[in-house]
């Protein structure tokens with residue numbers, strides 16, 4: 001009997017490259033493989049709950065400041081914002097970017113000259129609605145043609161996630177979907193939602209957990225029906241030439257830069273300045289605004 005065709009059978013996809021995992025420690029190799037297979041991976045308890053509590057405090061300060069000025073926080077849909085910050089605005093930045101798993105995953109996927117290009121946070125507040133399924137930016141030509149991933153997004157929750165807090169939802173394997181008829185090359189058409197719903201996995205990270213994904217793996221924040229916000233940090237890392245740095249305004253002061261180990265300095269391509277200027281957001285995702293944020 002002939003098998004009926006599913007939506008998945010009809011979706012055109014890039015052919016993933018075979019990532020080289022020779023010589024990698026098993027933990028890093030598992031993450032590299034997962035990023036190419038499902039497009040997302042994570043580690044429980046990479047940091048302590050207290051570390052995450054400090055992150056939440058720093059996010060709350062930065063969020064309050066960003067909301068006082070035009071362009072400080074960008075809408076990402078009803079009751080949701082994204083705020084880009086400088087590394088010095090969070091106490092644990094060095095521990096995050098210098099964590100052995102973070103470093104080795106970046107190096108294995110993006111090469112030895114990977115670039116730390118973005119730091120920010122999403123805040124889905126009480127009343128936030130389901131976002132449309134989306135990518136964070138269009139699929140680069142290199143990924144279309146060679147099946148190689150050229151950027152990564154690490155997510156770090158600042159609170160324990162419960163079911164009613166609008167968990168992050170992701171559709172594994174969709175990092176390879178070609179953007180046929182996607183709006184802005186980032187928003188798939190609604191008839192594909194059934195496929196994403198079938199693939200979807202909801203994530204319930206707890207304080208101290210860290211995940212990593214391709215920003216191309218199709219995902220969305222879901223409706224937050226609780227009374228609590230669900231702030232989550234985003235650390236963006238690129239392969240050289242991936243081109244996302246130009247959308248961001250991260251900077252560090254001379255004193256901070258000088259205090260960093262060489263192995264971290266090597267991956268910073270941002271300006272080193274006398275004084276930090278609060279960031280006015282450049283990276284809007286128009287399709288997420290839905291006119292109401």
Ligand SMILES: O=C(O)CCC(=O)C(=O)O
Nearest residue numbers: 076122124168220221232
């Ligand atoms: O809700 C989240 O954790 C992520 C939200 C998101 O994907 C976005 O605003 O682009």
